[in-house]
Amino acid sequence: MGALSCLRPLDDHVTVHVGVGGTTHVRSVMRCGSVWSCPWCAPVVRSQKAEEITAAVESWLAKGGRVWFVTGTIPHTATDSLDVLLNRLQEMWTRAYGAGSGGQGVRRRNGVVGSVRSIEVTRGDNGWHPHIHALVFVEPGVPFSVADWTARWRAQFSREGFDYVPGVSMDVRQVRTPDTAEGATAIGQYVAAVEGGWGAGLEIARADLKGRGGLRADQILELASTGEKRWVWRWREYEQATKGRRCIVWSRGLRALCGLDEVEATDEELAAGPDADEVIGLVIVPAAEWNSARSSGQLGELLEAVVRGDRSRWRFHTVGVDWSGTRPRWLDPPPEPAQDAPLPLVA
Ligand SMILES: [Zn+2]
Numbered sequence: 001m002g003a004l005s006c007l008r009p010l011d012d013h014v015t016v017h018v019g020v021g022g023t024t025h026v027r028s029v030m031r032c033g034s035v036w037s038c039p040w041c042a043p044v045v046r047s048q049k050a051e052e053i054t055a056a057v058e059s060w061l062a063k064g065g066r067v068w069f070v071t072g073t074i075p076h077t078a079t080d081s082l083d084v085l086l087n088r089l090q091e092m093w094t095r096a097y098g099a100g101s102g103g104q105g106v107r108r109r110n111g112v113v114g115s116v117r118s119i120e121v122t123r124g125d126n127g128w129h130p131h132i133h134a135l136v137f138v139e140p141g142v143p144f145s146v147a148d149w150t151a152r153w154r155a156q157f158s159r160e161g162f163d164y165v166p167g168v169s170m171d172v173r174q175v176r177t178p179d180t181a182e183g184a185t186a187i188g189q190y191v192a193a194v195e196g197g198w199g200a201g202l203e204i205a206r207a208d209l210k211g212r213g214g215l216r217a218d219q220i221l222e223l224a225s226t227g228e229k230r231w232v233w234r235w236r237e238y239e240q241a242t243k244g245r246r247c248i249v250w251s252r253g254l255r256a257l258c259g260l261d262e263v264e265a266t267d268e269e270l271a272a273g274p275d276a277d278e279v280i281g282l283v284i285v286p287a288a289e290w291n292s293a294r295s296s297g298q299l300g301e302l303l304e305a306v307v308r309g310d311r312s313r314w315r316f317h318t319v320g321v322d323w324s325g326t327r328p329r330w331l332d333p334p335p336e337p338a339q340d341a342p343l344p345l346v347a
Contacts, residue, residue, distance in 0.1 A: 006032040007040055007294055009287040016283040016306050016316075024303045025273055029290075033268035036242035039218050040299070041271040046205045048270045049248055053116055054201030056258035057135060057175055057192045064140035065113070067175040069194040069203060071133050072153055074169075075162050078127040082241040085130050086119065092160070093117075093132055096152040106152050111142025114254030119247055120207040123234060124214030131213075133204050135175065137254060146172045175200045205248055225297070284317040 008030045017025040032038050035045045057067050074089050097103045097115075106112075117134035138144045150170045157164040173195040192200045202209070208218060215223075217238060224235035256262045283306045293302040293314060302314050309318065 005030055006034075006038050007299065009290055012287050014285045014287065014290045016285060016303065017279045018281040018283060018307060020278045020280050022307050024307060025279075026303075031268060031271035033266065033271040035247045035267055036245070037217055037221070037239050038271075039221060041267070042208050042218075044273045045267050045270040046208055048265075048273075050199075050201035050205035052201070052260060053135065053204050054192060054199055056116070056255065056260055057137075057200040058177070059258045060137050061175075061177055061192055066138045066140075066144065067192070067200065068136045068138065068144060068146075068149075069133070069173045069175050069197070069200065070136055070149070071131060071171040072169070073129070073131045076127050076129060078125070080127055082121065082128040082130065082237055085128055086121070086241055086245065088160075089119070089130050089132055092153075092156040095159075096156050097134075102152060102155075106148060110144045110148060111139035112144075113137050113139055113257060114251040116204060116248065116250045116254065118204045118207070118249070119245070120210075121238065121242065122210075122214030122216060123220055123238075129214050135200055135204055137257070173197065282319040284319060286315065289314050289316065 007026070009028065010030060011028050014029055015027040017027060019025065031041055033041050033045060035042050035049075060067060072089070072093060074085065074092065076085055094100075095103070097106065115134045115136045117132055120131055120133065122129045136144075136149075150166075150172060153170040154164045157169060162169075175192050175194050177192045194200055194203050197203055198206075208216060210216065220231060220235050220238060223231035250264070253262075255264070285302070285306070290299075290302070293299050305311070305314055306316060
């Protein structure tokens, strides 16, 4: 299921849970779960993955281990197909650091216990720019040699006949908490961050927030939605090339080592989202109303109106919420949602 069918109502109405902080959680809609191309699911799924990754890094640092943030790029031209570039990037990474003897050797020499990696794609003047980010987890007490690690990437460049540019073709930085310098641990007190960058989880999982290195997927989609042919083609190419590809991948066993469940929640499960804060109200939006906002790209505005209780543009039915004060308040006791009740029509 692609992003186009995402957020379609599964029933004749859509239920929106309104949280105490003004958040909204949409229920009874389809979710595609695509971290690559869905403007609605990607932020929901990616933010939860970022939190998990940060928790894993902090757990590992607290055990005395170390973590390195690696970025690998490959050369490209304006006419390279994205599918070809993504295959090449993944093959080069697997040959450099995967199950082959060379990959095993570099991991063993450097005390690498596992990694979590992600693929990012941006579009610049010089074509598609796919790159790989990895957090490399290193055993306590084993020195990690940046030169040894990058030599494996350089070897792939030689094999492919590419020019290797030190610091650009591969960039390696340490992940630190302010306290690791003193050897102390401060779980939850500080977020483990990449040197000169963001928090470790954000750097791996939030490609949807980054503003550097060209246009992001959501920006390409926005350009494509104007109907301009070259952007429509680029968006199609992006969707087709990323479809079915894994975006954020943990090496086997690493999650358990860092205190996480070895079995990951699926992207579809994550897209349904947690109820992040206390639910104070239910809002029932008729499917027709929802679909009209959805097809005109105004779901964000509709949800804002729902939070404000503003029915001047869309009609919806609020259940158990008093909107008259400065913020919405549960009526006590909250009545059961009356889904069959006639919906108020507001002129
Ligand atoms: Zn979706």
